Amino acid sequence: MKRFDYLKAGSVAEAVSALAAHPKARLIAGGTNLVDLMKYDVEAPGLLVDINGLDLKRIEESENGTRIGALVTNSDLAYHPGINRRFPLLASALLAGASPQLRNAATAGGNLNQRTRCYYFYDTATRCNKRQPGSGCDAIGGVTRIHAILGASDSCIATHPSDMCVALAALDAVVEVEGPNGRRDIPILDYHRLPGETPERDNTLSPGEMVLGIRLEGEASPRHHTYLKLRDRLSYAFALVSAAVDLKIEDGVVRRARVALGGVAHKPWRDLEAESLLVGRAPSADAADAFIARLLSGAKGQGGNDFKITLAERVIRRALRQAAAGTPQLQHEKAIA
Template identity: 90%
Template sequence: MKRFDYLKAASIREAVSALAGDPKARMIAGGTNLVDLMKYDVEAPGLLVDINGLDLKRIEETETGYRIGALVTNSDLAYHPGVVRRFPLLASAILAGASPQLRNAATTGGNINQRTRCYYFYDPATRCNKRQPGSGCDAIGGVTRIHAILGASEACIATHPSDMCVALAALDAVVEVEGPEGRRDIAFLDYHRLPGDTPERDNTLRHGEIVTAIRLEGEAAARHHTYLKLRDRLSYAFALVSAAVDLKIENGKISRARVALGGVAHKPWRDLDAEGMLVGREPSAEATDAFAARLLAGAKGQGGNDFKITLAERVIRRALRQAAAGTPQIQHEKAIA
């Protein structure tokens, strides 16, 4: 780990100013991802801006939902009574990730900004366009078990690692950010980026901007939801494929369908047109099969991860059955319902 300067920000404005004024500055809160990257020499910030002293640790009920401060820990969010009652899909997704110790330290803002766990990104001895733009991608043609089957490019085949983000994508969350030009809101589906030819850019934050809160608004399924995660180990492992499903069922037919996939792309994967195929239909095997085929249209493996296409089809079908039946995956029991 290389030497760095340290600033404990006393205000959002001070944090924004410090980040905007130094291209090598990085923000730190829980540090569960950044510290690892610094130890591996993947990140070498010249300045660490500590935001733990900022007033961003509250979960506030609003007229339309909840506003979650960027410094709220994953544990506090997952066990918040109001969130569990109104947005149980989010609580379930958080509990599917990491370990209790990490969830106690990891923050909401840090979770949505965590970086890929691609083996090649973490190894400075290899070529990685995300770590060093223009250097190439040794993952392509390499060990690809965990890599993307959707939305990849010739420059990058990495996946986004978060479980929480998959649920936030399905729930149409909104990200509040503060920057040199003031505050703005970003729809969650627009927050993360596909790699294209600039895979070093994980999201749509502008230089100097920081996440201050996440908003959850509107109605979510109290019964017809699930977060289903398939992985190499039953705990403390990132998803090979996961699915967050939120359904509204009226008179035996689906009147709203929101489905996001994790572990398959550079960002949580949703297809609003595909979701429209489910609306007005009974949650039958025929409907879920057609939806899975549409959602995975264009999926492409890299050899070592070809199995993820079939796995994703099965995850989608199983998750839709769980949600439709009102039997969401229970994270602490692990066994798939």
Template identity: 60%
Template sequence: MRHFAYVRARDAAEALREASRDPQADQVQYLAGGTNLVDLMKDEVERPGTLVDINRLPLGEISELPGGGLRLGALATNANTAYDARVQARYPVLSSAILAGASPQLRNAATNGGNLNQRTRCYYFTDTASACNKRQPGSGCAAIGGVTRVHAVLGASAACIATHPSDMCVALCVLEAQVRVSGTGGERVIPFAEYHRLPGDEPQRDNTLMRGELITAIDLPAEGFTTHYTYLKLRDRQSYAFALVSVAAVMRLEAGVIAEARLALGGVAHKPWRVPEAEALLRGQVPSDEVFQAAAEAVMAGAVGQGGNDFKIELGQRAIVRACQQAAAGTPQSQSDKRIA
């Protein structure tokens, strides 16, 4: 690990001021739980000149919003969020997704804001001896033509085939959350679908944050889909592993017909993957495997494998069908008994 300056911010204004001092945005990083950042610093993947510790900022509350929504503080831990009685009762797909990720020890330290900003677990990104456009723009992508089992089959580019690792973000995507951020230019709200980026020719940019901006909260809408939902995570082992494919599925049924349906996938793209046109195929339909299969094929349309991850295309379709079955039946996947229901 390289030498760095350390600043403990007393309030948001000081944090933003410190983050704006250096003209190079990647030279200043906010430190919260540090469960991803510190590891990357030890491996010299991340090399910030300054760490701005934001743990003293009053951003750890989970609070009610007018109209029935819920605000998740950026510094609330993943564990506190997953086990919050309001989240469990009103947004069970989010609680389930968080509990599907990491380990209890990591969830106790990791924060909501940090979860959104965690970096890919691409083997080549974390190996500084390998070419990686995300780590060093213009150096190439050693993953293309390499070992690709965990890599993207949707939304990839010639510059990067990495995937976003978060479980929580897949659920936030399907819930249509909003990300509140603060910067030197003031506050703004980013719809969750617009927060993360596809790699394009700038894979070093994971999200749409501007220089020095700080996540302050995540807002959940009133609709949480409390009955017909599931978070299905398929991985190489049943705990402490990132998704090969994951699916957050939520529905609202009226008189046995799907009135509303949303699907978001993890493990297949550079961001949580959602296809509104596929969801439209479910609305107005009586739940059936044929209807679910049509939606699954629409979600995975255009998927391209890299050889080692070709299996994800069929696995993605199968996972979507199974997740839709679970959601429609109101029998969500258990995150304690991880056998697929």
């Protein structure tokens, strides 16, 4: 770990100013991702801006939705009565991730901005365009079991590791940010990026911007939802493939379908055109087949992760059945319904 300066920010304005003035500055809250990266010499910030003293730890409910402060811990968010009542899909996804100890420290803003867990990104002896732009990607042609099957590029085949963000994508969340040019809202589907030729950019934040909170607006299904996560072991593991499903079903017909995948791309993966194939129909195997064919039409394996395409098909089909039946996956019971 290299030497760095430290600043305890007394206000959002001070934090933003420090980020804007120091290109190598990084925000630190729970530190569950950044400290790991610093230990491995993947990140070497010149300045750590501690934001733990800021007033960003509240969950605020209103008639129109819920606002989650960037410093709300994953545990507080997962067990909040209002979240469990209004957005149980989010609570379920949070409990599927990490461990209780990590959830006690990790924050909503940090989860949103966590970096990939690609083996090659963490190994400074290998080439990685995300870690060192233009150096190449040793993952391509390497060990690819955990890598992307959708939206990858010749520069990067890494995946986004978050469970929370997959649920947020399915719930059409909005990310509130502040920077040198003021505040703005970013729809969650526009927040994370595909790698393209600039995989070092994980999201669409501008220089000097920081996350203030996350808004959940409108409605979510209290019954017809599920977060289904398949991984190499039953806990404390990142998703090989996960699916967050939120359905609105009236009179036996799907009126709204929102489905996001995790573990398959550089960002949580949604296809609004594919979702339209589920709407206006009764939940059925035929509707699921049409949806899956469209959603995974561009899927491409890298050899070691070819199995993920078939696994994704099965995860989506099972998740749609769980949501339609109103039997969401229970995270404290690992058996898949």
